[in-house]
Amino acid sequence: MIISEELFEGICDLDDFNLLKFVISSELRLKILFSLYESSKSIKELESEINRKSGNISRGLNELKSCKLITKLPNKLFAISSTGFLVAKNLENLMDNMGSIESNGEFWENHSIKSIPNKFLKELSIFNNSTLVKSTITDFAKPINLYLENIKKSTYICMILPVFSKIFNDAVNDAIIEHDGYLDLVTTKNIYDLSIKSDSDNKIKSLVRDKKIKFYIVDDLPNIFFTVSDQFASLYLFFDDVVFDNSEMLLLEDDLNLNDAYRFYRFFKNEILK
Incomplete structure (x- = not known):
């Protein structure tokens, strides 16, 4: 599913908008965030699940960590932060909404x-x-x-x-x-x-x-x-x-x-x- 910026029209908080835009502009960041949304994982677990090299996974983790969307735990696992959880939840709702619009596309297009x-x-x-x-x-x-x-x-x-x-x-x-x-x-x-x-x-x-x-x-x-x-x-x-x-x-x-x-x-x- 392609999520476009038009979906965020009406969001007044610029910081929230920029965080959402930052995540969806990278398929890797999006996959990592949703994976950690489900449970904490190590780099090796993410590498196996997402099927990307460890270097790419590390870069994506660092990018998400720099925005405080995830955090690194003492046991070398990565976990979603409270901010990351809210961002992932909002994106999940947007995807559900897109599913609703697509399943009844004619209705929404007509009104x-x-x-x-x-x-x-x-x-x-x-x-x-x-x-x-x-x-x-x-x-x-x-x-x-x-x-x-x-x-x-x-x-x-x-x-x-x-x-x-x-x-x-x-x-x-x-x-x-x-x-x-x-x-x-x-x-x-x-x-x-x-x-x-x-x-x-x-x-x-x-x-x-x-x-x-x-x-x-x-x-x-x-x-x-x-x-x-x-x-x-x-x-x-x-x-x-x-x-x-x-x-x-x-x-x-x-x-x-x-x-x-x-x-x-x-x-x-x-x-x-x-």
């Missing part, structure tokens, strides 16, 4: 991610195992219908909502009522106002009063319509900064990925409410 901060883009690896659900000529509403089917079975729902849709809102409210569920919702004042105005049956007001819905109102949101529940997680994006696309959806359904999706929601909420 704008300009409004999504880098710190959230780094979490894209939760969609590595997602399914791309698309509208078809014979079933234009396929993504919407599948979303609504999953919502109807959901109990504990968390949502990032940058767009108003009465269909989605009504389905969520009905699910909460039917299953005695709960909705944790991050949205904007504009979307909140539209939701309240459309609440002709006073379902939302009743659910808020009964502490079944918790609104977190923010001034602005990235263009991510993200939902996670005990049944599924989904992601819709926008064609551009204005036009929402309901014709394509990334879908997650297994329990392990749902746990990661809940973690992403908590991370997003904590960051956006700072």
Whole structure:
């Protein structure tokens, strides 16, 4: 996999950027760092694993050591430093993210991610195992219908909502009522106002009063319509900064990925409410 500098757009700390760039600019340094990320090793062990001469290995070790990414132990083993561990972890996340983008390349190519901060883009690896659900000529509403089917079975729902849709809102409210569920919702004042105005049956007001819905109102949101529940997680994006696309959806359904999706929601909420 080729990692280009474009992946680091949005990283504000110049020192962090330079360290990452320093490592990925050399295949040898990258291999040594990831090898020591797994466990401490001697030069001979690295030579055998990476299949390079000891002189090359020594040069790579010295280069990493000069940046304090690794350290030499008294027993002649080399180990990753705390700084090196963080750099390797970030690179590992970037590679996972690239895997996510490559596995659903059409979805990412078709949508704008300009409004999504880098710190959230780094979490894209939760969609590595997602399914791309698309509208078809014979079933234009396929993504919407599948979303609504999953919502109807959901109990504990968390949502990032940058767009108003009465269909989605009504389905969520009905699910909460039917299953005695709960909705944790991050949205904007504009979307909140539209939701309240459309609440002709006073379902939302009743659910808020009964502490079944918790609104977190923010001034602005990235263009991510993200939902996670005990049944599924989904992601819709926008064609551009204005036009929402309901014709394509990334879908997650297994329990392990749902746990990661809940973690992403908590991370997003904590960051956006700072």
